[in-house]
Amino acid sequence: MTQFNPFIHLDNISNDELIYLNQITANLNETQLRSFVQIYATRRKKAQEILIYTLLGLIIIAGVQRFVLGQIAMGIVYFLTGGFCLIGTIVDLINHKSMTNEYNRKVAGEVMQIIS
Numbered sequence: 616m617t618q619f620n621p622f623i624h625l626d627n628i629s630n631d632e633l634i635y636l637n638q639i640t641a642n643l644n645e646t647q648l649r650s651f652v653q654i655y656a657t658r659r660k661k662a663q664e665i666l667i668y669t670l671l672g673l674i675i676i677a678g679v680q681r682f683v684l685g686q687i688a689m690g691i692v693y694f695l696t697g698g699f700c701l702i703g704t705i706v707d708l709i710n711h712k713s714m715t716n717e718y719n720r721k722v723a724g725e726v727m728q729i730i731s
Contacts (some may be wrong), residue, residue, distance in 0.1 A: 621652045627661045629712070632719055639723060647730050654729060658722045660684065662715040669707045677704055680711070684718045 622628060622636045640651055660683065668680040678693025698704030707714065 621648060625652075625656055625659070627663060629662070629716070631716060635720060636723060639727060643730065651726055651730050654726045655723060658726065659719045660715050662712045665711045665715045666708070669704060669711055672698055673701065673704045673708065677701075680704075680707055680714070684714060 620633075620637070622633050625632075636655075640648055643651060665680055665683065668683050672679040672693065676694065677696070677698030678690040681687075681690035681693050693699065693703060696703075698707075
């Protein structure tokens with residue numbers, strides 16, 4: 616008998632994120648797991664969204680992606696320096712998936728503290 620995995624219904628979830636979520640929620644009961652999924656789904660970011668924000672930062676206002684990821688100080692630095700003369704923004708374009716994954720892991724940890 617296969618067990619239902621509530622995370623597969625999260626929009627654009629990566630395999631790495633799915634594996635991580637299954638690991639950290641392995642000891643939760645069904646009620647806690649449902650609460651976790653509901654809270655996490657509203658707080659997580661998608662890599663495609665961060666890519667779009669980074670592209671906007673490249674064209675219009677540097678640092679938008681950093682503000683969206685909760686990195687306010689770095690967002691201000693990007694804004695004031697033009698994304699480190701666009702080099703930082705280009706690096707963020709390349710690393711948008713890892714930046715999103717790092718943010719989502721942080722959010723998952725915060726949600727676990729709320730649930731526990």
